[in-house]
Amino acid sequence: MNGSPIWHYGPFPRVYVGPLDIEKIKKIVEYKKVLILTSRSFLGSETLNKILTTVTILKSQVVLVSPNPTWLDINQHKSNVGDFIPDVILALGGGSTLDTAKILSISMNTKNQLSDVGNGSELALETRTIPLILIPTTAGTGAEITPFASIWTGDGSGKTSIETIEMIPDFIFLDASLLSTLSPEQLLYPGLDAVSHALETLWNKYQTPVSSRWAKQSLELSINCLPSILDGNRSKETLTDMLLASNMAGIAISDSHTAIAHSMSYPITSKYGVPHGLACSFTLPSICHQLLNEECVLIPESDLVKQAGLMLSDLRLPQLVRSYMSLEQCLDLIPLMNTRSRASNYMGRVDENSLESLIQASFKT
Numbered sequence: 282m283n284g285s286p287i288w289h290y291g292p293f294p295r296v297y298v299g300p301l302d303i304e305k306i307k308k309i310v311e312y313k314k315v316l317i318l319t320s321r322s323f324l325g326s327e328t329l330n331k332i333l334t335t336v337t338i339l340k341s342q343v344v345l346v347s348p349n350p351t352w353l354d355i356n357q358h359k360s361n362v363g364d365f366i367p368d369v370i371l372a373l374g375g376g377s378t379l380d381t382a383k384i385l386s387i388s389m390n391t392k393n394q395l396s397d398v399g400n401g402s403e404l405a406l407e408t409r410t411i412p413l414i415l416i417p418t419t420a421g422t423g424a425e426i427t428p429f430a431s432i433w434t435g436d437g438s439g440k441t442s443i444e445t446i447e448m449i450p451d452f453i454f455l456d457a458s459l460l461s462t463l464s465p466e467q468l469l470y471p472g473l474d475a476v477s478h479a480l481e482t483l484w485n486k487y488q489t490p491v492s493s494r495w496a497k498q499s500l501e502l503s504i505n506c507l508p509s510i511l512d513g514n515r516s517k518e519t520l521t522d523m524l525l526a527s528n529m530a531g532i533a534i535s536d537s538h539t540a541i542a543h544s545m546s547y548p549i550t551s552k553y554g555v556p557h558g559l560a561c562s563f564t565l566p567s568i569c570h571q572l573l574n575e576e577c578v579l580i581p582e583s584d585l586v587k588q589a590g591l592m593l594s595d596l597r598l599p600q601l602v603r604s605y606m607s608l609e610q611c612l613d614l615i616p617l618m619n620t621r622s623r624a625s626n627y628m629g630r631v632d633e634n635s636l637e638s639l640i641q642a643s644f645k646t
């Protein structure tokens with residue numbers, strides 16, 4: 282094992298896998314004041330209706346979350362919630378909804394406006410006292426289990442991330458039926474994010490015996506199920522595997538964090554709007570090749586990593602990226618790609634030359 286000899290993992294919430302167990306939810310929220318966070322598309326959904334019609338809730342308030350929330354949005358939600366102090370917070374949605382719920386769950390007692398304060402802020406020192414239930418409706422970000430929440434600054438400078446284990450929820454429900462109506466893109470981009478999280482753990486200096494095992498398990502699942510899903514397979518088993526791959530990769534990065542591919546992706550998303558899952562994955566085959574074949578760095582599960590690289594090469598991701606930006610535009614972003622907190626986790630070389638050759642190689646494929 283490389284990296285710090287001091288490491289930790291957990292805590293773990295109770296994770297329920299399978300058709301949404303309304304009786305279980307009922308036990309947690311019945312006769313309680315519930316703050317519900319969801320997106321516009323899930324507001325009138327069968328799932329939410331089923332919860333609301335089956336469970337007797339003392340009082341509820343709904344927060345509608347838009348994609349890519351900013352700190353301004355978070356403050357607006359907080360002021361809309363006003364004096365309503367819930368007994369339970371329940372979030373049903375994608376990464377944006379879950380991250381917003383996580384931030385609100387630790388800031389219900391904070392009277393101040395929340396701001397773009399980043400990691401290590403006072404917000405990260407808050408204690409969560411309200412039980413939190415997270416139900417993801419996409420598979421890939423792992424947001425339901427990570428201690429991170431990423432919020433856009435709103436000034437075009439990208440995202441800031443809050444990290445605290447207080448945001449790890451108490452209950453997670455992984456129900457594959459929530460994914461069955463997603464478009465191929467809505468399945469592809471988060472799915473790629475999960476693959477990226479697993480690979481970024483395996484070539485991470487700070488991986489631990491636990492995080493690398495979660496990453497391996499995740500990758501074994503996603504290598505099989507992601508191409509199958511993109512071929513049109515929407516079986517419950519396959520979609521459940523993708524949810525599990527996402528969840529396991531989320532546990533893996535919770536301890537070791539991400540690395541070079543994510544570091545490179547941030548300016549790409551911020552400047553050209555390339556979806557996160559695509560931005561942090563189109564370079565992965567080139568990173569695999571450079572690390573294993575050129576630099577010959579020893580990493581765990583190298584055969585599996587190579588398999589993942591081949592699977593991603595078959596998806597022709599650079600073609601999708603080219604519709605957002607050119608090779609030249611991507612090369613111009615190199616000075617912004619070496620984020621210390623992420624790139625320094627990488628076991629391979631990180632300098633302007635290696636970043637340039639990674640981008641050149643990625644765009645060639």
Ligand SMILES: [Fe+2]
Binds near residue numbers: 422474477478561
């Ligand atoms: Fe990611």
